[in-house]
Structure formats: C-alpha cells, structure tokens
Amino acid sequence: MSIIEEFCIKILDKCPDIKQLKKIHCRLIINGNIISASHIVLKLMKCYSECRQITVTRQLFDEMPQKDVVFFNVMIRSYLNNHFYSKALHMYRNMFKFNINPDHFTVPQVLKACSASANLWVGLQTHVAVFKKGLLSNLYVGNGLITMYGKCNRLVDAHKVFDEMPNRDVVSWNSLVAVYAQNGMFDAALEVCRAMIRSSNLRPNAGMMASLSPAVTSSTSLDNVMFMKEMFMSYARGSLVSWNVMIAVYVNNSMPTDAVNLYLQMDIFGIDPDSITVASVLPAIGDLSALILGKKIHEYAQRNKLLPNLTVENALIDMYAKCGSLSDARNVFDAMKTRDVVSWTSMVSAYGMTGDGQNAITVFTNMLDKGLTPDSISFVPVLSACSHAGLLDQGKRFFKLMTDEYKIVPRLEHLACMVDLLGRSGRINEAYNFIQKMKLKPNDRIWGVLLSACKVHSNMDIGLVAADHLFQLVPEQAGYYVLLSNIYAKAGRWKDVTNIRSIMKVKGVKKEPGVSNVELNSQVHSFLAGDQSHPQSKEIYEKLDVLVGKMREMGYVPETDSALHDIEDEDKGYHLAVHSEKLAIVFVILNTEPFTPIRITKNLRVCEDCHIAAKMISKIVEREIVLRDTNRFHHFKNGVCSCGDYW
Numbered sequence: 001m002s003i004i005e006e007f008c009i010k011i012l013d014k015c016p017d018i019k020q021l022k023k024i025h026c027r028l029i030i031n032g033n034i035i036s037a038s039h040i041v042l043k044l045m046k047c048y049s050e051c052r053q054i055t056v057t058r059q060l061f062d063e064m065p066q067k068d069v070v071f072f073n074v075m076i077r078s079y080l081n082n083h084f085y086s087k088a089l090h091m092y093r094n095m096f097k098f099n100i101n102p103d104h105f106t107v108p109q110v111l112k113a114c115s116a117s118a119n120l121w122v123g124l125q126t127h128v129a130v131f132k133k134g135l136l137s138n139l140y141v142g143n144g145l146i147t148m149y150g151k152c153n154r155l156v157d158a159h160k161v162f163d164e165m166p167n168r169d170v171v172s173w174n175s176l177v178a179v180y181a182q183n184g185m186f187d188a189a190l191e192v193c194r195a196m197i198r199s200s201n202l203r204p205n206a207g208m209m210a211s212l213s214p215a216v217t218s219s220t221s222l223d224n225v226m227f228m229k230e231m232f233m234s235y236a237r238g239s240l241v242s243w244n245v246m247i248a249v250y251v252n253n254s255m256p257t258d259a260v261n262l263y264l265q266m267d268i269f270g271i272d273p274d275s276i277t278v279a280s281v282l283p284a285i286g287d288l289s290a291l292i293l294g295k296k297i298h299e300y301a302q303r304n305k306l307l308p309n310l311t312v313e314n315a316l317i318d319m320y321a322k323c324g325s326l327s328d329a330r331n332v333f334d335a336m337k338t339r340d341v342v343s344w345t346s347m348v349s350a351y352g353m354t355g356d357g358q359n360a361i362t363v364f365t366n367m368l369d370k371g372l373t374p375d376s377i378s379f380v381p382v383l384s385a386c387s388h389a390g391l392l393d394q395g396k397r398f399f400k401l402m403t404d405e406y407k408i409v410p411r412l413e414h415l416a417c418m419v420d421l422l423g424r425s426g427r428i429n430e431a432y433n434f435i436q437k438m439k440l441k442p443n444d445r446i447w448g449v450l451l452s453a454c455k456v457h458s459n460m461d462i463g464l465v466a467a468d469h470l471f472q473l474v475p476e477q478a479g480y481y482v483l484l485s486n487i488y489a490k491a492g493r494w495k496d497v498t499n500i501r502s503i504m505k506v507k508g509v510k511k512e513p514g515v516s517n518v519e520l521n522s523q524v525h526s527f528l529a530g531d532q533s534h535p536q537s538k539e540i541y542e543k544l545d546v547l548v549g550k551m552r553e554m555g556y557v558p559e560t561d562s563a564l565h566d567i568e569d570e571d572k573g574y575h576l577a578v579h580s581e582k583l584a585i586v587f588v589i590l591n592t593e594p595f596t597p598i599r600i601t602k603n604l605r606v607c608e609d610c611h612i613a614a615k616m617i618s619k620i621v622e623r624e625i626v627l628r629d630t631n632r633f634h635h636f637k638n639g640v641c642s643c644g645d646y647w
Contacts, residue, residue, distance in 0.1 A: 009039075009040065009043060011024055012024065012040075012043040012044065012047055013043070016047065017051070018051045018053065021044075021047050021048065021051060025044060028040060028044075038064065038066075038071075041060055041064055041071075042070065042071065042074055044060055045057045045060050045061060045071075045074050045075070045078065046074060046078075048060070048078075049074075049077070049078035049081060049082065050081075052082055054078060054079065054082045054084065057075070057078045058075070058078075061074075061075045067098060067100070068100065069095070069100050069101065069102070069103050069105075069106065072091060072092075072094075072095050072098075072100060072102075072106065073103075073105050073106050073109065075091050076088045076091050076092055076106065076109045076110065076113070077109050079091060079113075080109055080112055080113050080116075083116070085113045085116045085117035085119070086117060088109070088110070088113040089110065089113050089114070089117070089119060089122050092106070092110045092113075092122075101133070102129065102133075104135055104138045104140065104141060107126060107129075107130055107135060107138075107140075107141050107144065108140040108141060108143075108144040110122070110126050111123065111126060111141070111144030111145060111147065111148045112144060112147075112148075114126065114148045114151075114152075115144075115147050115148045115150075115151040115152075116151070118151055118152050119152075120148075120152040120154065123145075123148045123149070123152060126148075127145060130145070136164070136165075137166050137167070139165075139167055139168075139169060139171075139172070142161060142162075142165040142168075142172065143169075143171050143172050143175050145158075145161045146158045146161050146162055146172065146175040146176055146179060147175050147178065147179070149161065149179070150175070150176075150178060150179030150180075150182060150183070151182075153183065155179060155180070155183060155185075158175075158176065158179045159176065159179075162175075162176050168200070168202075169202070170202050170203075170205060170207070170208070171207075173192060173193075173196040173200075173202060173208070174205075174207050174208045174211050176192050177189045177192045177193060177208055177211045177212060178211035180192060181211055181212050181213075181214050182214050186212075186224065187221075187224065189211075189212055190212070190224050190227055190228070193208060193212075193227070193231060194227065203234075203235045204231045204235045204236060205235060205236055205239075206236045206238070206239030206241050206242045207241075208231075208236070209228075209231065209232065209236045209239070209241060209242040209245045209246070210241045210242075210245065212228070212245060213241075213244075213245045213248065222253075225249055225250070225253050225255070228245075228246065228249050229246065229249075232245075232246045237269065238269075240271055240272070240273075240274060240277070243262070243266055243271055243273075243277065244274075244276045244277050244280055246262060247259050247262055247263060247277065247280045247281050247284075248280045250262065250284065251280060251281070251283050251284045254287075256283075256284035256285075256287035256288050257284075257288065257524060259280075259281055259284035260281065260284050260285060260288060260290065260293065260524070263277070263281045263284075272304075273300070274306070275301070275306045275309050275311065275312050278297055278300070278301050278306060278312050278315070279309075279311045279312050279314075279315040281297065282294065282297065282312075282315040282316060282318065282319040283315065283318065283319070283322075285297065285319050285323075286318055286319040286320075286321070286322030286323060287322065287601070288517050288519065288524050288601060289322065289323045289324065289517060289518075289519060289599050289600070289601040289626075289628060290323070290519040290522070290524055291320075291323040291324075291325055291519060291599060292519055292521075292522055293519065293522045294316075294319050294320065294323060295328075296522070298316055298332075301316075308336065308337050308338075310336075310338060310339075310340060310342075310343070313332055313336050313343065314340075314342045314343050314346055316329075316332045317329045317332050317333055317343065317346040317347060317350065318346050318349075318350075320332065320350070321346065321347075321349060321350030321353060321354075322353075322628065323599060324354065324599055324626035324628060324633050324635070326350055326351070326354055326356075329346075329347065329350045330347070330350075333346075333347045340372075341367070341372055341373070341374060341375060341378055344363060344364070344366075344367035344370075344372065344378070345367075345374075345377060345378045345381060347363045348360045348363050348364045348367075348378070348381045348382050348385065349381035349384075349385075351363060351385060352381045352382070352384050352385030352388060353388075353628075353632055353633045354632075354633045354635060354642060355388050355389055355632065355633065355635075355642045355643055355644070356385075356389070356642075357385045357386055357388060357389025357390075357391045357394075358389070358391075360381065360382055360385035360386075360389075361382065361385065361386070361391070361394055364378075364382040364398075373406070374402075374406065375408075376402075376408050376409075376411060376414070379398060379399075379402045379408065379414060380413045380414060380417065382398050383395055383398055383399060383414060383417035383418065383421065384417050384420075386398065386417075386421055387417055387420045387421040387424055388424075388632055388643070390424060390425060390644070392421060392422070392425045392427075395417070395418070395421040396421075399414065399418055402414065410440075411440075412440055412442075412443050412445065412446065415434075415435075415438055415440065415442075415446060416443075416445045416446045416449055418434060419431045419434060419435060419446050419449050419450055419453075420449040420452075420453070422434060422453075423449055423450055423452065423453025423454075423456075423457075424453060424456075426453075426457050428450075428453055428454060428457055428459045428462050429462070431450055431453060432450065432462050432465070435447075435450065442469070443473065444469075444470055444473045444474045444477065444480075447466045447469045447470045447473070448466075448470060448479075448480060448483075450462065450466045451463055451466040451467055451470060451480060451483050451484070451487075452483060454466060454487060455483055455486050455487045455490070458487070458490055458491065460487055460488075460491055463484065463487045464484075467480060467483075467484040475507065475509070476507075476509055477509075478504065478509050478510060478511040478512060479511075479512075479604070479605070481500055481503070481504050481509060482511065484500060485497050485500040485501070488500065512603070512604060513528055513529065514528065514529050514579060514580045514581075514602060514603065514604045515527070515528055515580055515602070515603045515604075516580035516581045516583070516584040516600050516601065516602045516603075517584070517600070517601045517602075518584045518587060518588055518598075518599065518600050518601075519599065520587075520588065520591055520592070525584070525587060527580040527581075527583040527584045527587070528580055529578055529579050529580050529583075530578045531578075531580065531583060534583075534587070536587065536590065536591075539590055540583055540586050540587055540590065541578075543586050543589065543590055544578070544582060544583070544586045547586065547617055547620060547621075550616075550620050551613065551616045551617070551620070554616055554619075554620075556612065556613070556616055558609055559607070559608045559609035559612060579607065579609070579610050580602065581600055581602055581606060581610050581614070581627060582610060582613055584600045585598055585600060585614065585617060585625060588600075589621055589623070594621075594622070594623075595622060595623060596623065597623065597624045597625075597626060598623055598624070598625045598626065599626045599627075600625070600626070600627045600628070601627075601628045602627065602628070602629045602630070603630065604629065604630060605629045605630050605631050606627060606629045606634065611634070611641065611645070614627060614634065614636045614641070615636050615639050615640065615641055616639060617636075618636035618637055618638060618639060619638055619639035622638075624636065624637045625637075
C-alpha cells in the first residue's frame with residue numbers, strides 16, 4: 001500500500017465531510033486502480049453512505065467485479081441507514097442471485113428493514129432461512145425477529161421467539177417490552193419488566209424506559225405508575241430519557257404535582273432538561289396554575305435555545321391558557337415563526353376557556369383564511385367557546401361548516417358542545433330532541449350538560465330524564481346526584497332532596513373532596529374544605545371572618561339551598577364559608593402585595609356560594625381573582641364575573 005493510500009484511509013476512518021470525501025476519492029483514482037483494493041472501496045462506500053450520498057455508494061458497489069458477503073452487508077446497511085427499506089430488501093434478495101449466503105451480520109439488518117417497513121412476508125422468509133442455517137441461537141438475530149414480529153403486530157410470534165431463545169440480554173427483554181408498549185398493551189409491557197427483574201440478573205435501563213414511552217400517552221393503574229417510579233429510582237435515573245418518560249407518566253395519570261416535583265429535582269441530579277422535558281412538564285404546570293414556575297421554564301427554554309420549537313411553543317400556549325394568562329398565551333402565539341393546526345386550536349381554546357367567544361371565533365376564522373384545514377379536534381374548542389359565550393347562531397353555523405363543508409363526522413365531544421349550546425340558551429326541549437336524534441349513543445357528558453342546563457332553567461321534567469340516564473351510566477358519580485338535588489332544592493321539594501341524600505348513603509356514593517391549588521414562590525399550596533392543616537390556618541380563618549363580615553354588610557347571604565349536607569341552615573352557612581377556594585383566596589391575600597392578581601385552580605365545579613363570595617371579595621380587596629374549575633375560567637373583577645353567572 002502506498003503512502004498516499006495510507007494517508008487517505010486514515011482520513012476516511014475519521015468520516016470526512018462530503019467535499020473532503022470527494023477530494024480523497026479523486027486522489028485515490030488518480031493514484032491508481034482502487035477497484036482491486038476492496039478494503040478501500042468498502043471504506044468509501046461507508047463514508048458516502050454516512051454523507052447520505054447513496055447513489056455514489058451504489059455506484060461503487062456495482063463497479064466491484066468481485067463481491068462477497070461483506071459488500072452486500074455494507075450496501076444493505078447503507079440503504080437501511082438512509083431509510084430506503086425496500087431497496088435494502090431488494091439487495092438482500094440479490095445476494096442469492098450471486099450465490100452468496102447471508103451471515104449473522106446480514107440477517108439483523110434485513111430484519112430491521114422488515115420492521116421499519118412492516119414487511120411481514122420477507123420477515124417470515126428470513127425466519128425460515130435463519131432456521132435452516134442454524135442462526136436462531138444468535139442473540140442479534142433473535143432480538144431482530146422479536147422486533148420484526150412486534151412491528152408487524154404478530155405479538156404471539158414475537159413472544160414465541162423470545163421464549164425459544166437459549167440466551168437473552170437486556171436488549172431481548174427490551175425488545176419484548178417494546179412489542180407490547182408499541183401495541184398499546186401497557187400492562188403487559190410492565191409485566192415483562194417485572195418478569196425480567198424476578199427471573200434474571202439483568203436490570204431495567206434507560207432504553208427500557210424509552211421503550212415504554214409510546215404507552216405512557218394512556219393512563220394506567222396506580223400500581224403500574226408506582227412500578228415505573230421504582231424502576232426509574234432504582235435503575236434508570238441517570239438518563240435524561242428516563243426523566244422525560246417518568247414526567248410523562250405522571251402527567252398522563254393526572255399526577256401534576258409529582259410531575260412538577262420530579263422536574264424540580266433534575267437540577268439536583270445534574271440533569272439538564274431538553275425540549276421534550278419542557279413540552280412534557282408544561283401541561284402539569286397548567287393543571288396546577290403554577291404561572292410563576294411556568295414563566296421560569298419559558299425563560300429556561302429561551303436561555304438554552306430550545307426555541308423556536310413548535311411542540312414547546314404549543315405547550316407554552318396551552319400552559320399560559322390554563323393559568324388564565326391570556327396575554328402571555330397570545331404573545332407566544334404571535335411570536336411563532338411557524339404555526340400548525342395545533343397552535344391555532346390551542347389559541348382558540350385559550351379564548352374559549354375564558355369566555356371570550358368573539359376572539360375565539362376570530363382566531364378560528366383567521367386559521368381558515370390562512371388555508372389550514374381544521375380537523376375534528378379543532379372544532380371542539382370553537383363550539384365550546386360559542387357555548388360558553390351564548391353565541392347560539394355562530395355555534396350552529398360552525399357545526400354545519402364542520403359536517404357539510406369539511407365532511408367531519410361529529411364525535412361525542414362535538415355533540416356535547418351542541419347540547420350545551422342549546423341548553424345554555426334555554427332551549428331545553430330542542431337540546432333533548434337533538435340527543436334523541438343522535439346516531440351515537442349519548443354518554444354521561446352529554447346527559448350531564450343537559451342536566452346542568454335543566455338546573456339553570458328550572459326544567460324538572462327533562463332534568464329527571466337526564467338524571468335517570470346518568471344514574472345508569474355512572475352510578476358512582478356524586479356530582480350528578482348533587483345537581484339533581486339542587487334542582488329539587490330550587491323547586492322547594494325538600495323531601496326529594498332528602499331522598500337523594502338517602503340514596504347516596506345507601507349506594508355508598510360520596511362527594512369527591514374539593515381541592516383548591518394556588519402557587520406562591522414557585523410552590524403549590526393545596527387546600528381542602530375546612531382545612532386546618534396549613535401552618536397559616538389561624539391567620540387564614542381570622543381574615544376570612546373579617547371578609548365574611550364585610551360581605552354581609554354588602555348583603556351577602558350564604559347560598560344554602562344547594563348545600564347537600566344533613567345539617568341546619570346556620571351550620572350550612574359555616575360549611576360553605578370554609579370551602580377550599582375561599583381558604584386559598586384568603587391565603588394569597590395574606591401573602592402577597594395589594595392589587596396582586598389571585599389565581600386558583602379547583603378540581604370540582606365552583607359552587608354558587610363561592611361564586612358569589614369571589615365576586616364580592618374581588619370588589620372588597622380590589623383584586624382580580626382568576627379561578628379555574630373543571631368547566632371553565634372565572635375572571636372576577638370589581639364584583640363581576642366573566643362567565644355572566646352561568647357556568
């Protein structure tokens with residue numbers, strides 16, 4: 001080998017860029033006939049492949065007069081790495097025309113191509129060839145077969161290959177975990193993890209956490225969440241991927257506090273969040289209305305050049321919207337260099353949640369004017385916005401646009417919005433007729449919005465029909481019993497109120513405890529009704545008594561009719577006075593400067609008494625109070641609420 005050839009090979013080993021690679025290639029051609037130097041051609045093929053010059057790679061392959069299995073392996077891998085899966089499989093078939101037998105390096109690459117293209121037919125043929133050549137004992141081949149069958153939805157075959165493997169490594173177990181996770185079988189995937197821990201000396205790693213990530217978009221049981229936590233804490237805490245997966249598990253299982261706390265621990269362990277981390281934790285920030293922390297994360301993303309990033313920006317819009325900071329959501333939206341349907345839909349939803357139906361309609365219309373095609377999800381927030389703002393005609397127009405022009409078949413979410421829209425407008429009979437004509441079977445949400453409308457508009461006859469359906473569909477849901485009780489109470493039918501309470505006791509139905517969250521100094525404080533566990537409880541109750549006294553001077557009388565408690569009116573009044581949102585509001589008043597906005601998040605719908613109280617307190621202390629319940633945002637300012645007293 002000449003000095004020039006040795007020099008060129010050393011440079012090729014360092015994987016040069018395309019310009020340098022072409023210069024070396026020319027020099028080798030000028031220096032002599034490189035076709036006879038197969039080792040140089042192989043290096044050139046690999047380099048051109050890594051530079052995504054697959055045409056040149058193939059040209060070098062074709063020019064070689066004598067090709068062995070190594071050349072075919074390199075060419076197959078080149079196609080595979082550049083996502084030309086069908087060409088990789090075609091090259092595999094060509095091997096047999098040249099009477100070249102695949103080896104244990106060929107088969108895993110072929111199986112990867114079958115997996116990526118879901119080509120079960122070639123995968124089955126390869127499995128047969130593997131069996132004939134006695135390659136089943138090869139670890140890489142076995143792992144490739146498991147993955148191939150999983151990608152082709154042949155779960156039984158994948159597990160059979162796994163069971164028949166004489167030796168397994170972490171990749172083998174990980175491959176089987178991925179098979180179940182990618183097919184949405186989260187429980188089965190976790191059971192494979194448990195089996196690995198029980199039956200081998202192997203331990204889960206970050207790769208296994210990553211394999212589980214496709215399944216964490218669905219909620220799972222608390223036991224599985226705890227197992228994921230144990231796996232993360234014991235084996236995989238050193239990888240950023242594991243942190244991202246665990247945060248996603250918490251977020252998707254309605255555990256926002258755990259997700260945020262885990263995010264805050266990353267700095268302690270020296271793990272730097274990336275764009276996936278930020279996009280994953282922002283929904284939890286929104287659920288807790290932790291606006292200050294959300295802004296810090298936004299600043300972190302800017303400081304670390306994680307923006308622009310469409311996924312992060314969309315998550316920021318959603319977070320700010322859930323925190324009731326519409327101006328911040330709009331600022332992110334306006335600053336985006338590119339927007340997709342999700343961006344526009346998030347902005348429509350932001351306006352809709354705050355009751356600003358007109359702006360929601362304007363944004364949605366602008367999206368259509370930009371030429372973007374709305375999907376079925378896009379129509380939900382604009383229909384909901386019309387409902388919250390009482391825009392009956394506009395809501396009907398968008399529903400017709402969705403079904404007639406965009407040919408979108410209405411889902412239950414759209415139908416629920418229409419029932420809510422009609423019900424809020426006082427058209428109870430029309431809403432009931434709409435339900436009866438639906439092609440889909442109504443769910444509890446649809447009957448629930450109808451029952452809510454019946455309560456507001458005092459329609460007991462249809463309210464009883466809705467309640468009957470709800471008690472059959474979700475007999476354990478206490479909120480609907482309370483709604484029916486409120487309808488009876490509004491009509492003065494106290495005997496029926498008592499009967500509802502008795503039915504709940506017999507069935508063991510209990511109201512979910514109301515929890516109100518508020519952020520202070522980047523820490524989320526939670527309050528329950530009558531809660532006295534907080535270190536400042538004494539001060540909170542003293543201040544609350546003062547406020548209630550001022551409210552009474554303004555004409556406040558506790559709204560006891562809707563209090564579903566077996567106690568006297570005077571005691572009902574006390575119980576209402578210590579509801580969780582009142583305690584949270586007072587806590588913020590005590591710990592912030594005058595005129596500072598108050599932001600509260602509640603896990604239940606705000607009751608009528610707390611709604612009245614929040615309006616009065618906003619006037620007394622001259623503060624804006626932003627309260628998000630399960631249904632919408634309430635912006636209380638100077639004694640008035642943005643919802644117009646209907647929620």
